Amino acid sequence: xxxxxxxxxxxxxxxxxxxxxxxxxxxxxxxxxxxxxxxxxxxxxxxxxxxxxxxxxxxxxxxxxxxxxxxxxxxxxxxxxxxxxxxxxxxxxxxxxxxxxxxxxxxxxxxxxxxxxxxxxxxxxxxxxxxxxxxxxxxxxxxxxxxxxxxxxxxxxxxxxxxxxxxxxxxxxxxxxxxxxxxxxxxxxxxxxxxxxxxxxxxxxxxxxxxxxxxxxxxxxxxxxxxxxxxxxxxxxxxxxxxxxxxxxxxxxxxxxxxxxxxxxxxxxxxxxxxxxxxxxxxxxxxxxxxxxxxxxxxxxxxxxxxxxxxxxxxxxxxxx
Numbered sequence: 001x002x003x004x005x006x007x008x009x010x011x012x013x014x015x016x017x018x019x020x021x022x023x024x025x026x027x028x029x030x031x032x033x034x035x036x037x038x039x040x041x042x043x044x045x046x047x048x049x050x051x052x053x054x055x056x057x058x059x060x061x062x063x064x065x066x067x068x069x070x071x072x073x074x075x076x077x078x079x080x081x082x083x084x085x086x087x088x089x090x091x092x093x094x095x096x097x098x099x100x101x102x103x104x105x106x107x108x109x110x111x112x113x114x115x116x117x118x119x120x121x122x123x124x125x126x127x128x129x130x131x132x133x134x135x136x137x138x139x140x141x142x143x144x145x146x147x148x149x150x151x152x153x154x155x156x157x158x159x160x161x162x163x164x165x166x167x168x169x170x171x172x173x174x175x176x177x178x179x180x181x182x183x184x185x186x187x188x189x190x191x192x193x194x195x196x197x198x199x200x201x202x203x204x205x206x207x208x209x210x211x212x213x214x215x216x217x218x219x220x221x222x223x224x225x226x227x228x229x230x231x232x233x234x235x236x237x238x239x240x241x242x243x244x245x246x247x248x249x250x251x252x253x254x255x256x257x258x259x260x261x262x263x264x265x266x267x268x269x270x271x272x273x274x275x276x277x278x279x280x281x282x283x284x285x286x287x288x289x290x291x292x293x294x295x296x297x298x299x300x301x302x303x304x305x306x307x308x309x310x311x312x313x314x315x316x317x318x319x320x321x
Contacts, residue, residue, distance in 0.1 A: 042169035048093045052103040054110050061103050065128040068165050069100040069157045071136070071150070072126040074119055076107050080223055080303025081140055082123045088143055089125070092150065098166035099154045100127075121267035127153050130161040139267030140227055140301075143197045185211045185218060192224055201232040226300035233258075234265045246275075253279055253287040257294045264298050272298055273312035281319040292316070 052060045052072075061070050073089050075082035086104065093102035107114045107122060117126055117133065125136040136149050157163035188211045195203035208225035211218050239262055245252070246259035256279045263272035276295040280288055295316060299309050 042167040043098070045094055045168055045170060047101070047166075048098065048168065049090050049102045049104065052105050054112055057113060061128050062131055064101060065131055066163075068098065068163055069153050070128045071100050071102050071153070072117075072128065073102060073104045074107050074114065074117070074122050074124040074126070075104060076122055078303075078306050079122050080306060081227065081301065083303075084223060084227060085123045085125075085141065088146065092143075092146065096150065096154075098168040100150060100157075101166070121269055124267065129153070129157050129163065139265055140231060142199060142201075142231060144199045185215060185221070189220060189224070192221075192228070196228065201228050201235065204228040205232065222300060223303065226297060229297070230261060230265055230301055233261050237262060251282070253283055253291055257291060260294065260298065264301060269302060269306075269308050270312075273308065273315075277312060277315045277319060280316060292320070 050060060061072070064070055071089065071093070073082075073086055075086055089102050093100065105113055107119070117124070119138075121138060123140075124138045125141075127134045127136055134153075136153070137145075154165075188207055192204045192207035192211070195201070195207055205225060205228045208221045208228060211221035212225065215221070237258065242255070242258045242262055245255045249255045256275055260272040260275045260279075263269075263275060273295065276291050276298070279291040280295065283291060295312070299312070302309050
């Protein structure tokens, strides 16, 4: 089961998109005009991942979406989950070789776009196909689910809008840059990522723990372990049941902890933190310790530099002392 708000329905529900026929006709017209002007040729690999701002949104996203699906990655420098997700999206954009373009949008510098898309938390991923905006998912996502979503998106782009993607010239970016020297734990970290790709959360958790047993301060392993453990906890949950139990039993610490996990996995960071801070405030003894420790674990998922973590730490200290 996917975490709450890990909704893939944005692609599946494309049949309900209004004026799909008009959008397809407009896309075909745009492609024809581009061809008449001598455009539409091969692009370099660097054109598959682009930074987009409000000023260039129409050109780089809306117009480009008449040729190829454009996936929007809303991120921020302080967002630790974004730092985990964005490299995966960038790697997949290159791997899919022109089947979609990844447009990265820094929400701190583009607040208007964030508001227009109704984004409540990041990371958040949308797509634009022939000018039509579609929600893909929000929050943490295992790579197999991301691939499934992209495959659906590409299929719909081809079948409903005639988007066949871009031709990529692998040599257009010039000579390749030498890869950096491998670090001492790169193989183990790569094994963890491979396990995540295969949907083996247990294997990923073991691999990250192996790194931390040798290097307890390894930030990549700490972040990866926290996120893999969170996904492992929520994957078998029934979101509706968990939320109903949390609402019906406000004094049940385990019910509140489970709901907080769902909140965070769905990208509702402040809801998760606020729920557990309130649980700590109203409990004592072992119950209080359980809520406090889970809150500290969720801080690891987001990262110490996130302002929401700083605020929640202050709130936690307030109710503890």
